[in-house]
Ligand SMILES: Nc1ncnc2c1ncn2[C@@H]1O[C@H](COP(=O)(O)OP(=O)(O)OP(=O)(O)O)[C@@H](O)[C@H]1O
């Protein structure tokens with residue numbers, strides 16, 4: 001009855017099965033339905049609140065909703081923008097997935113992304129050569145930059161035991177200062193100035209031939225190289241985490257470091273490299289933003305992509321396959337919000353609206369869990385004290 | 401079954417479970433189980449690994465929701481959906497696996513989960529009072545991570561007893577206590593229970609404990625209630641048969657079950673070793689012979705020194721050799737360095753001084769996995785801590801230490817892993833719905849078997865087995881002993897770390913005694929007597 005070891009278990013899953021599995025599409029449980037329901041409700045509430053806020057600010061709520069929709073998913077132009085936003089989010093999230101799997105919690109992606117963008121910018125502006133070579137080198141250098149930045153945290157943790165959360169966070173602020181310094185020093189990356197007016201705190205623009213190509217022409221759907229890189233990386237990472245020896249060891253390290261050590265895993269090497277790799281993904285995201293959309297280094301180039309990417313990984317519960325749709329969703333929120341800003345709604349309101357919507361997508365799983373627990377606790381309260389002495393309800397005793 | 405328990409006279413039983421069923425997918429963990437606990441009664445609950453004992457108790461404690469059945473407390477039907485409700489109803493439980501928070505102190509752990517204000521002094525006083533009352537002395541201000549397994553077990557017991565439960569469930573509470581310790585505990589518990597009218601459900605694989613400490617006993621087999629009677633009317637062999645469904649040889653295995661008379665184990669056990677092994681494969685022929693040949697030591701420990709984080713000496717120039725084909729027991733009172741040595745041989749720590757040689761070659765101890773690579777298999781004392789990853793599958797846990805064998809350049813070979821896992825599940829009778837099930841969903845004893853299967857199947861040169869029979873049922877213990885002997889017979893050097901005198905005497909050819917991190921003496925089993933061992937354990941040379 002209980003000792004079954006034969007082929008009755010799960011059949012071998014083909015690759016597609018793994019990806020579907022890691023996306024979490026296998027069994028929509030009651031919990032999943034509840035979460036979906038709560039999500040719809042939350043989004044409705046968020047949109048309602050946003051509309052209310054806009055009304056107070058003398059705007060038109062209908063136009064707000066319309067703008068959010070038009071800017072993100074209403075047409076191919078909206079989708080194009082959404083994908084542009086999704087690519088760096090996804091890259092950052094993939095890195096976070098790796099670190100989380102290994103049980104080291106990197107929250108400094110924003111800084112790693114900045115450093116990556118800076119290093120990439122340096123290479124792109126200084127290196128001479130054919131476009132595709134320079135682009136490749138610049139992206140790789142960006143990844144190295146981000147990796148080195150998180151590598152500092154790894155070194156501090158594995159030699160001195162300094163908390164990773166603390167160091168990655170603090171290094172983010174240092175990264176911001178470093179970039180400020182770089183774009184304010186003419187000898188480093190500050191722009192030459194075109195003769196008109198003083199030089200601003202930003203780098204020169206990356207020449208046209210070094211910008212990431214995209215396929216498709218406005219108003220058709222355009223897909224940038226950044227998106228392609230991110231999607232390919234997602235598939236590769238999903239497979240590696242699920243099926244490779246590296247992924248196995250990483251998972252083991254994250255779940256039980258002692259057992260991992262017993263099995264021959266050196267935490268400082270595997271965990272440290274996971275942290276470096278997660279920084280490298282953030283750095284790569286910085287490179288993609290630089291060469292794909294912004295084209296010059298500015299202190300604000302990171303634009304919260306690091307924080308949001310981390311959020312994507314958390315919502316996706318560190319599963320690359322799930323991070324893909326979540327990143328697209330967060331990308332849509334971004335493009336919708338920027339479209340909204342373009343319609344003349346004040347910036348601060350746009351930020352509030354975006355934050356509300358992000359919350360609407362992050363909170364439901366938590367609410368759902370709390371609710372489930374509540375239901376379980378609540379039920380008997382009405383039941384127990386009601387029958388103090390109603391001894392042995394008249395159910396037959398012999399049941400065997 | 402229930403008719404022979406039905407009592408028409410007297411007050412309603414303290415606790416009654418009726419028709420409790422619980423199914424996990426295809427696995428029926430509990431199948432319409434009835435159980436009655438009277439006031440002042442200790443009720444023994446027996447069953448093979450995976451029979452459904454823990455599940456039944458978790459239903460009672462509100463940790464698992466039954467599919468069917470009802471719970472009556474003092475004759476009134478109650479609903480138990482959360483552990484808090486269970487606590488309000490006066491139900492308490494000591495779990496099979498430790499549930500202590502290691503960085504916290506003893507008193508903090510004891511207070512954890514209690515509603516209301518926490519007052520350090522009252523709780524410390526309580527811990528000491530309960531400890532004195534039940535013979536469970538432990539320092540309330542000690543940090544749990546510094547405590548030995550036996551001390552942790554005492555903390556768990558104190559935590560449950562302090563809440564003054566009307567019905568107390570003990571799920572294998574004594575697996576890490578020695579037989580003497582648990583005997584003392586149950587004596588006190590029994591009188592206290594009778595005097596205060598509490599009910600106790602005791603789950604244990606140690607038949608001696610059940611026959612000595614319980615009033616009635618129920619046996620679960622594959623989720624069903626298979627047998628129930630007053631303890632006085634039955635015997636250990638009968639219970640073993642009811643549990644497994646066949647006759648079990650309770651000879652040497654009796655040691656682990658606490659069935660061997662302890663007055664003079666040497667005299668008592670000699671005939672067992674000489675030829676009474678029954679169905680068990682023949683014992684290694686004269687293992688002592690190989691032990692005398694110099695230079696063949698498969699495992700040699702030289703001058704191992706380890707100091708704890710607080711500067712306390714854990715291992716003090718420890719020297720020990722185990723030859724191929726020999727079973728050497730490391731015997732001593734718990735907490736004298738066995739855990740440290742186990743960690744060291746699992747590759748979890750490097751010593752401050754000293755070296756470990758396997759087959760004559762020194763092993764670099766600060767490289768993780770080096771010992772395993774050199775051929776040292778380890779069954780760690782605390783399997784949950786370093787032996788398994790609970791959230792990975794049974795198959796993954798079975799191949800975890802040997803990944804290279806089961807992967808190509810980059811990817812794991814899933815088919816090969818499955819095949820290996822299915823073979824081991826079959827060979828070691830691990831009860832699991834599939835090899836893909838998360839290890840967490842296996843019963844406690846079956847989790848143990850996964851570790852045993854993995855370490856034994858790796859064809860080790862040296863096998864270190866720390867308390868290898870903890871948590872195993874009668875049949876599995878029988879099997880375990882056979883495997884250890886088989887391993888030794890095939891040339892493996894076996895180091896058995898044990899706190900049970902009887903087990904040590906039954907299995908080993910030489911006994912090394914550890915006290916305060918030092919080897920105080922090594923005796924051939926023929927020369928060992930409880931008196932001499934006792935002196936060595938106390939730290940004197942015999
Ligand atoms: N959470 C779970 N999910 C799936 N199956 C489970 C779960 N918990 C227990 N089981 C299954 O239920 C059965 C009974 O398990 P249980 O833990 O009650 O056994 P037990 O009698 O306590 O055994 P042991 O002596 O090994 O502790 C086992 O076959 C186990 O695999």
Ligand SMILES: [Mg+2]
Pocket residue numbers: 453454455496571843844845
């Ligand atoms: Mg159990």
